[in-house]
Amino acid sequence: MVGEEGTSYTVQASATLTLNAPKTTLTLRPEGTPLPRAIFTRIDVKAGETHSEVRLDLPLRVPFSVEQSATPGASSLALRLFHTFSDVDYIVSDSPGGAVRDVRWVQESDGVTRVQVELSGAPWGYDTTYEGTTLVLRLRNAPAIDARAPLRGRTIVIDPGHGGEDFGGAGALRVPEKNLNLPIALRVAELLREKGATVALTRETDVEIPIYDRPLLAETRNADLLVSIHANALPDGVDPRTKRGSGVYYFQPQARPLAEALLASLVGQLPDVGNDGVHYQNLALARPSTQLSVLIETAFLTDKSNLRLLMSAAGRERMAQAIALGLERFYRSAAAQPRPRPPR
Incomplete structure (x- = not known):
């Protein structure tokens, strides 16, 4: 060991490389x-x-x-x-x-x-x-998916970002992000279940769930996907007119097709919101590798028209419908891909 910080030790793995490892593993x-x-x-x-x-x-x-x-x-x-x-x-x-x-x-x-x-x-x-x-x-292994009913039998974890004492961002009306993420996530879960998916939510009420417990739930449930739903914001001092639109973040390369399918659906179903693109970023809720993991920023709290949509029940319904449709289209596309040969 050459150092420690919080719950981790820094160890000398080789002559030129150090690694951080949880103290519980050493x-x-x-x-x-x-x-x-x-x-x-x-x-x-x-x-x-x-x-x-x-x-x-x-x-x-x-x-x-x-x-x-x-x-x-x-x-x-x-x-x-x-x-x-x-x-x-x-x-x-x-x-x-x-x-x-x-x-x-x-x-x-x-x-x-x-x-x-x-x-x-x-x-x-x-x-x-x-x-x-x-x-x-x-x-x-890539799952066997029925292209006619691509969500049937699939297991998906939906994470409504923030909650409890973690308010997230807030727009001009000071409505906390946590209160906008939850109804969208609950409706997405409802729509997916109607198509035959098994859906778990990291929270269903206004409670705070530790950030690393959220992907742990997806791992415990052996989920195919972890989809975290958020709303974006610009920091103080930045012109709010410079950014608007839906964006999707991924980190593991195999999650990029999922991110692209979700963004295409959001932009296609909500062209009035705008397109903030697909982003590669090392985020805690995009980093897990046990399943395909992405983080959705539905719209910008700091953009007036985006905020109006997020504040309306009709706008949140459109968001939920677009996310559910994007997931269905992702699975349908995956069903068309060749699968590795089964074990002998």
């Missing part, structure tokens, strides 16, 4: 204790109906990082294991199907092993956790 050893040295020789790949797994058998837990790259027509994840040594470079090419195409590992540098996981397409979600000393990369 055990402090006496000063002078030699660094761990793990010899790594085995990977298993397993495919199931809903998830594929890459299992790395290690003699002890070591720090790791996960980095995703995405290029047109291909996708991969790179796991770096620190204080780890591989006997030989190796490839697992006879994949049993599902999301994983092949896996290869190489000794990248002294004490750093890179495990390159090539995927059959962009994952619908992934996470990486330890089971004992086995590091498990779990990948969500």
Whole structure:
């Protein structure tokens, strides 16, 4: 350990890299204790109906990082294991199907092993956790979707932004953002359920839910999507006439098609609101990788015409209808995409 802040330790993962890790995941050893040295020789790949797994058998837990790259027509994840040594470079090419195409590992540098996981397409979600000393990369397979009823059987978490003591932004009429997000989210949930989706809301009343508990609900429910609904605002001192319109934010590359589908629906159904675009940004509610996660800014509280729409029941209904339609269109488009071959 080289430092600490709040609930995290800063650890020296390699000669040139430090990592932040939750204190609950680390055990402090006496000063002078030699660094761990793990010899790594085995990977298993397993495919199931809903998830594929890459299992790395290690003699002890070591720090790791996960980095995703995405290029047109291909996708991969790179796991770096620190204080780890591989006997030989190796490839697992006879994949049993599902999301994983092949896996290869190489000794990248002294004490750093890179495990390159090539995927059959962009994952619908992934996470990486330890089971004992086995590091498990779990990948969500693309679901089987009925194009005639694309929302039937899908699980979606809708997050009405802010709540309770967290008021969010406010427009010229000083109505807090939290009070505008909730009715839109409740109506979106209603519309999705009418089409056969299973929907969970992070809140259904004016209560404050910790920000990191919101994606945890989506993970617990094994949801396909996490959609957080907000309203935008400009900071004090910025001309409010400079920005208006709907915008959608994503961080993980596989969530971009969802963001684009939602924005297209919002702009198509509400052309009077304006188009603020699709944005790549590292936001807490767009960052989760366990499912496709996006954050919608329905309109600007600091724009007079946008605010009037958000303040009206009819305007909020139009917003909810557009979001529900965008989700339906996203699933219908996903149904037309080829799925990786099923497990043997």
